[in-house]
Structures are given as structure tokens and as C-alpha cells.
Amino acid sequence: MLVSEVMLQQTPVVRVLPVWEEWLRRWPGPADLAREPAGEAVRSWGRLGYPRRALRLHAAAVAIGASHGGNVPDTYPELLELPGVGSYTAAAVAAFAFGRRETVVDTNIRRVHARLLSGSALPAQALTAAEMRLAAKMLPSDTGASVRWNASVMELGALVCTARSPKCGKCPVRSSCAWLAAGEPPPTYTPRGQSWHGTDRQVRGAVMAVLRVAEAPVAPELFQRAPADLGFEPLGISIPLAALHRLDPAPEQLERALAGLLSDGLAELHPGGFRLPA
Template sequence: MNDARTDLTSAVAAWYDEHARELPWRGPDRTPWGVLVSEVMLQQTPVVRVEPAWQAWLARWPTPADLAAAPTADVLRAWDRLGYPRRALRLQECARTLVERHGGEVPDDEAALLALPGIGPYTAAAVRAFAFGRRAVVLDTNVRRVLARAIGGEALPAPALTRAESDRALALVPARAADAARWAQASMELGALVCTARAPRCDRCPLVSSCAWVAAGRPDDAHAHRRRTQAWAGTDRQARGRLLAVLRESTSPVPEHALAQAWPPPAQRARCLAGLVADGLVVQARPDDEAGPDDEPAYALPS
């Protein structure tokens, strides 16, 4: 690695040593399973919401075997409002695979991690780096943004990961495994706390004097026209969330007329319920005798 890039990684690592948050999945008592759970929970969900959920989850299911044996309904209720509840199902599938193929232990081999349900390249690299101290290219949204600005001179990276970005990230990874793992954590933390998407704190950044984006006058996002944003109100995602919330709170099947109170538009409600069933998040069941007529569809969490 050339001197300039060594200076960059060293500066970020030194900043991390002083400013890193104390998060439970970074503690000395962390387990590979705890790291894997944290990475799945942190996908598109902020730390402030994940931390208490992670604590409760690991207290209840401290090993893959514990989660593998749990009723799926309990898993979905524990996931609560972390968002994207299919992640909870994939996490339980992952736990069952760990029990069946790996003796209930999280492997440190990249190919073995990638073969697990719900584990993609980023999560596999993060688990190898943060749980096992291996050398890996950990490239999440935060790291991509730091490198796009500091080296590429861009406000934000392209919407989809490019080969050039991957090559650039690989070239920065220190040779020593311990240094590589520290750089991965440090660059991610810098993007989360300082080099943020909407309001970067450049005055607090250890790279401000060498940042290509700052040197270029902090130009606007060149990829803005390719980014799509979707309103939340009225979407199927909101409808699915409302319907799931009702089902999480019920210990018995909920008839459709009761779900209509949570989401009145009938066509959208039917579409979302069908999607939840197809995703394995909900099952159709007979309502309790007093809840509705036998021919009325009812829904519940899977057992």
C-alpha cells in the first residue's frame, strides 16, 4: 500500500480509537453469533433501535441452537418493529442451518458463510472481520460514502456498487489481519458518525485536509437523478407493517373483518395479506368460534 493510503487508513483508525461508540456487539465478550445477529439487525435499521432489540434477542436466544428451536411466532414477535421482518425468518433459517451443518457454531470461512440463508457478501465479510479478526473487504453504505468522498471526490457513491469501488476498497485494506479488521470498523464508524449522507461534519473529520470532495468544493451528488425515493404513507410496506402489528399482538387467529380496522382499503389489504402469506410471515387459519364465521378467512403468525 502506498504512503498516502497508509496515512488515510492510519488516520481513520486513530480517530476510531478515540471516538468509537461502545456497542455491545463490539465488546470483548462478543460471540460470533452475536456479531452475526447484530449485522442482520443493522441492515437498514439505526443503531438506537437495534441495541435494545439485540440485547433482548441474545438474552433469549444466546446460541444458534436456541433460535433454531424457537417457535416462529415468537421470533416474529421479538423482531417487533425492526423492519423488514423477512430478515427474522432468514435469521432463524440461518440458525437452523448452523445447527445442521456446523454443529451450532458460526464458521469463519467465507464460502461457508455465504452458503448460509440470508447471508450476502457484506454480512459474510463483516462477520469474518468483526467476529474473527480476519482480513476482509467490508463495504457497507457508510464505507462506500467515505471512500467516494475522500478518494473519488464525489458527494455520494453510485446507487449500485461498482467494480471500481470494490477494487478501490480492496486496495485500501491493510495487509495484517488485525489492522484490516480495525480499518473496517473504523471506516464504517466514520461514515456513521461524521461523514454522514445529509449533514457531514467535515470539521470533525480526520481526513478533511486530504479529502478530494472537500478539495473540489463539495460538489453536489452526480447520481441524484438515479436515486428513487418513495413516500411511506399509503404504501404496501406501511400496510404490511400495520397488519403484522395486529397479528403480533394476538395469540389467536384474527378474522379479516378485524384486520380491516388496521387497513381499510380492501384490495390493498388483500394483496398485502397474500404477500405476507407467500413470504411465510403469515398463515391463513380458521377464526375462533366467537371471532367470526367459519367461512371468513383469518390470519395468524406461523407457529
């Protein structure tokens, strides 16, 4: 549950599922992951994006072995103490994995609350204290019912009360919906996705693709110049390296990407070049 919750952050289920299945096949328990170098977690993260999450899961696995006897803790406060685990993830794991009464508030739940109770087309652009108070107020006092409530509202938002083209005709609570009663007013802002093409994030991702398949440190000049210009063909990394060069990043952009990966702990610089963390 902890693995899936971290993987699903800002990433759709269809992309997560094959990586999650392979991850659990390889590392069925926290101790299995903790015994591996952190770089292996990053390598197995594949193209899910935001690979720092892989480092955090590895650090959490180490902490679980050191402080919890190898078992994922089952309470919100203990989960919150794990590296990289925030308030939402701690609440979701405590509720859905261990049946605890916790206030779980994700994007889907926020959207249902905004429409059903507040009459707004979309929730605020950032989670507010008022939203958390409302969610806590709505949570049933019975523990079992609270878990079912969290799951039900989340599914309602994911499958029916969607951000675009909500299926109001199929909604079981449409008669109580403040948004429908108000005449479906439009949102007060236009959600914007994060840009990708040409950004530092895209270059970072391309560099990470090279490091994930590299069996040895990658010389810095390989990131800057095509192998043909250097007079040799690097083994095993030709395809991702060519993809990086097709982006044709400016030298300063490539330098920022490499420096950022080092700063985030996603890469290490050795005498032979860059590699994933040991």
C-alpha cells in the same frame, strides 16, 4: 454479531438496540432460537421493519445447528451459505467477529471512499464492481490492520463524513480529501427515502402488528371490518386492529398485503384465520 448485522440492515442503531438486547436475552445461542417456532422470531422482531429478516435469522440458526455443530461459522464462504446472509453481512461477521481479512463495504465506507479518493459528494446509487475493487485495493495486507481499517473507515463515515453536514473540520484525513480539494462539488443526484404513508408496506406492517399480539388465528373479516360492526370484541388485538382500520386501506390493498405475507412465509392461513408461522 450475526444478529446485530442483520438487524442493522436499513435500520438505525437506536431502534435496534432494545430489540437486540431482548433477542439475546431470550436466545443467547443459535440452538436456543432454532428450538422455537419461526413465528416467535417474527413476533419478537417487533417494529424493526422488514420482518423477513427474522425468518432468515431463524433459518440461519437452524442451518448452524444442522451443519456447524451449533456454532456460527467463522469464514466468509461458510457464512455466505447461511440462509439470508449476503456478501456484506458475511464479510462483516467474518471480519469483526472472527478477525478475518475481508473487504467490508457498507454505505459509510462507500461515502468515505467516494469523497476521499474519487472527489464525489456521494457514492453511486448502487454498489458497483469498481467500488469493490477500490475497497479491496485499499485494504491493508496485514490481517489485524485490515480489521482495524474496516472499523475505522466505517466509523469515520458514520460520525464525521456523514451524508448531510459532514464535519470536515474534525476529519483526520481532510488534507488528502479529493472532494474538498475539488471545492466540495454537489452530488449528481438527490437521495430519496422510501415512502411509507399509504403504501402497501404500511398496511403490511399494520397487519403484522395484529398478528404479533394475537394468541389465536385472526379471522379474515376482522381485517376488513371493525369489531363493533361484527358484534363482538376480539381479545388482545383491539389496539393494533384499530390502528389498521384507521388506515382505511382499500380492499384490494388489504388483499395484496395479506397475500404478500402468506407468500413471504410471514403468515399462515388456518381454518380459524391468519396467524404467524409455526
